[in-house]
Amino acid sequence: xxxxxxxxxxxxxxxxxxxxxxxxxxxxxxxxxxxxxxxxxxxxxxxxxxxxxxxxxxxxxxxxxxxxxxxxxxxxxxxxxxxxxxxxxxxxxxxxxxxxxxxxxxxxxxxxxxxxxxxxxxxxxxxxxxxxxxxxxxxxxxxxxxxxxxxxxxxxxxxxxxxxxxxxxxxxxxxxxxxxxxxxxxxxxxxxxxxxxxxxxxxxxxxxxxxxxxxxxxxxxxxxxxxxxxxxxxxxxxxxxxxxxxxxxxxxxxxxxxxxxxxxxxxxxxxxxxxxxxxxxxxxxxxxxxxxxxxxxxxxxxxxxxxxxxxxxxxxxxxxxxxxxxxxxxxxxxxxxxxxxxxxxxxxxxxxxxxxxxxxxxxxxxxxxxxxxxxxxxxxxxxxxxxxxxxxxxxxxxxxxxxxxxxxxxxxxxxxxxxxxxxxxxxxxxxxxxxxxxxxxxxxxxxxxxxxxxxxxxxxxxxxxxx
Amino acid sequence: xxxxxxxxxxxxxxxxxxxxxxxxxxxxxxxxxxxxxxxxxxxxxxxxxxxxxxxxxxxxxxxxxxxxxxxxxxxxxxxxxxxxxxxxxxxxxxxxxxxxxxxxxxxxxxxxxxxxxxxxxxxxxxxxxxxxxxxxxxxxxxxxxxxxxxxxxxxxxxxxxxxxxxxxxxxxxxxxxxxxxxxxxxxxxxxxxxxxxxxxxxxxxxxxxxxxxxxxxxxxxxxxxxxxxxxxxxxxxxxxxxxx
Numbered sequence: 001x002x003x004x005x006x007x008x009x010x011x012x013x014x015x016x017x018x019x020x021x022x023x024x025x026x027x028x029x030x031x032x033x034x035x036x037x038x039x040x041x042x043x044x045x046x047x048x049x050x051x052x053x054x055x056x057x058x059x060x061x062x063x064x065x066x067x068x069x070x071x072x073x074x075x076x077x078x079x080x081x082x083x084x085x086x087x088x089x090x091x092x093x094x095x096x097x098x099x100x101x102x103x104x105x106x107x108x109x110x111x112x113x114x115x116x117x118x119x120x121x122x123x124x125x126x127x128x129x130x131x132x133x134x135x136x137x138x139x140x141x142x143x144x145x146x147x148x149x150x151x152x153x154x155x156x157x158x159x160x161x162x163x164x165x166x167x168x169x170x171x172x173x174x175x176x177x178x179x180x181x182x183x184x185x186x187x188x189x190x191x192x193x194x195x196x197x198x199x200x201x202x203x204x205x206x207x208x209x210x211x212x213x214x215x216x217x218x219x220x221x222x223x224x225x226x227x228x229x230x231x232x233x234x235x236x237x238x239x240x241x242x243x244x245x246x247x248x249x250x251x252x253x254x255x256x257x258x259x260x261x262x263x264x265x266x267x268x269x270x271x272x273x274x275x276x277x278x279x280x281x282x283x284x285x286x287x288x289x290x291x292x293x294x295x296x297x298x299x300x301x302x303x304x305x306x307x308x309x310x311x312x313x314x315x316x317x318x319x320x321x322x323x324x325x326x327x328x329x330x331x332x333x334x335x336x337x338x339x340x341x342x343x344x345x346x347x348x349x350x351x352x353x354x355x356x357x358x359x360x361x362x363x364x365x366x367x368x369x370x371x372x373x374x375x376x377x378x379x380x381x382x383x384x385x386x387x388x389x390x391x392x393x394x395x396x397x398x399x400x401x402x403x404x405x406x407x408x409x410x411x412x413x414x415x416x417x418x419x420x421x422x423x424x425x426x427x428x429x430x431x432x433x434x435x436x437x438x439x440x441x442x443x444x445x446x447x448x449x450x451x452x453x454x455x456x457x458x459x460x461x462x463x464x465x466x467x
Numbered sequence: 468x469x470x471x472x473x474x475x476x477x478x479x480x481x482x483x484x485x486x487x488x489x490x491x492x493x494x495x496x497x498x499x500x501x502x503x504x505x506x507x508x509x510x511x512x513x514x515x516x517x518x519x520x521x522x523x524x525x526x527x528x529x530x531x532x533x534x535x536x537x538x539x540x541x542x543x544x545x546x547x548x549x550x551x552x553x554x555x556x557x558x559x560x561x562x563x564x565x566x567x568x569x570x571x572x573x574x575x576x577x578x579x580x581x582x583x584x585x586x587x588x589x590x591x592x593x594x595x596x597x598x599x600x601x602x603x604x605x606x607x608x609x610x611x612x613x614x615x616x617x618x619x620x621x622x623x624x625x626x627x628x629x630x631x632x633x634x635x636x637x638x639x640x641x642x643x644x645x646x647x648x649x650x651x652x653x654x655x656x657x658x659x660x661x662x663x664x665x666x667x668x669x670x671x672x673x674x675x676x677x678x679x680x681x682x683x684x685x686x687x688x689x690x691x692x693x694x695x696x697x698x699x700x701x702x703x704x705x706x707x708x709x710x711x
Contacts, residue, residue, distance in 0.1 A: 052622060053607060054622070085610065090700035092701055
């Protein structure tokens with residue numbers, strides 16, 4: 001069985017990019033014509049978006065630069081982006097949602113419609129052209145970060161939007177791995193996303209499984225490499241201090257730092273003893289407001305344990321499809337080289353696969369099984385019986401453009417976005433309730449707290465004086 | 468530790484900011500003037516970069532030569548490569564291109580940068596420059612209504628502004644995209660209606676009407692679509708506009 005050849009699974013989830021944004025170039029540049037990306041001409045009816053009578057089309061970015069705004073991607077904006085008609089989503093409202101969200105008149109070449117060329121995402125493009133690209137991997141829910149990441153870790157989501165909240169972690173994969181004696185570790189390049197789940201704090205603080213990203217390579221080369229490895233980027237909306245660079249690819253961030261993290265992670269894995277029996281999954285939590293031309297298929301979300309957003313006749317929110325397509329790569333000796341997988345996946349494909357591999361005959365959960373019954377495949381469908389690339393190709397050594405990343409710019413005022421508020425709230429709560437554990441795991445967190453307190457006190461006194 | 472956070476505090480208090488950045492128009496003739504106003508904190512400059520109007524990375528269109536008016540005087544400012552136009556932290560200026568009216572249509576990217584303590588804050592605006600006659604599109608999301616598809620709405624007055632008027636319109640459905648069937652469309656705008664047929668030449672019935680305002684584009688649902696073929700998501704027409 002091919003699945004038994006996989007002994008180490010590496011999961012690396014980035015933030016907020018659509019398939020067309022990161023991988024649309026594969027077909028556009030003729031690098032992987034079989035991938036369902038973008039094809040010339042770009043100003044065709046099938047790609048058109050409209051706003052206030054104007055028409056907007058995909059375009060290739062001239063450079064990897066920081067965007068002016070984050071793009072809208074919570075459930076109400078996704079509904080606008082998908083613009084469902086009588087026969088399903090039409091994918092024509094990405095500019096309309098952007099205009100509503102930013103209050104600006106959109107440029108003709110407007111950020112939601114942009115895509116990268118292969119030279120701007122050299123590591124992503126290299127992995128796509130060397131291993132397997134999944135061109136039917138949808139985010140599980142037509143909404144934002146927190147619900148989609150919750151489905152990725154729990155198989156269902158009891159929340160439907162992103163905000164400062166204690167996210168329920170019912171049925172999470174960590175409890176499942178503990179119960180099934182699966183050795184796992186989480187390597188974070190900043191504050192872990194799982195800090196947003198208060199129910200996971202005891203595990204985070206006491207299991208010894210949450211570690212700094214810098215220890216990944218040594219652990220993969222160590223005597224007991226974990227069976228499941230979760231690699232977390234440094235989240236743009238997380239607390240930052242010192243030389244830390246966000247590298248989660250979340251807009252408005254440029255993707256150069258994320259490419260660098262991907263290259264380092266691939267190098268760490270592919271030069272370690274575990275490479276021959278590994279599967280690395282590179283995927284994105286959701287589309288982040290970027291255009292994708294493929295219509296998400298219909299899907300019964302309520303029937304698979306997901307909370308549903310409010311919907312009224314005056315403000316209907318159809319929540320009856322998968323979310324937009326996201327970039328997804330399978331990097332392993334056990335996938336066909338230079339291949340495109342057209343099977344329908346979502347984030348629960350990973351959970352299906354883990355259950356097939358480590359608890360054969362026993363599904364991860366009822367809701368994951370229900371998603372499978374609606375057509376979501378397991379990643380095992382991409383594996384081959386024979387290995388290729390047992391000697392891993394070296395990643396491109398092209399220099400990566402590191403665009404300016406805003407670090408600490410905004411700490412003098414509280415975050416003005418939902419994810420920033422959620423991260424900050426979780427970090428402050430951690431420090432207040434578990435100061436010793438939090439500072440042991442994240443030594444710079446206390447310094448960050450001091451800095452924001454002082455900056456805000458200074459900001460407040462300046463404002464009062466000015467008044 | 469204390470020194471570290473005092474340093475951080477200093478950095479936070481001193482980081483660059485762009486409080487406002489406004490450009491007066493988004494669609495212009497190649498020689499039209501426009502104004503830029505800004506308010507920042509930090510050493511401030513403007514970069515100006517033109518690209519040919521394509522949907523891929525268009526070739527650069529060098530050099531950019533601007534007539535820049537501020538404080539009662541006008542200077543010729545050539546900008547090449549990484550050249551920048553130094554600005555005070557607050558102000559406004561008027562800009563006009565030094566190029567011919569028949570030059571290459573272009574997108575202009577005007578990036579305002581505020582720089583302080585090795586940090587930048589940036590805002591960028593895109594302006595589209597067209598020749599005296601230019602081609603554009605009007606399109607809206609189509610919804611079924613009986614046996615027809617209806618696409619209607621207001622065209623934004625922020626695009627094209629008052630500088631251009633309609634010269635002609637034509638049917639553009641299915642042109643170059645096999646996913647969409649060519650079809651007749653009934654177009655209503657500015658109190659005038661016309662039926663456009665695919666492949667026909669342009670119609671001048673809307674000549675000299677403004678581009679902004681209410682538009683309605685209707686088309687019958689075609690037999691193939693009644694039998695299950697996907698209907699177009701958008702109905703649109705091509706417009707030829709003329710600079711005043």
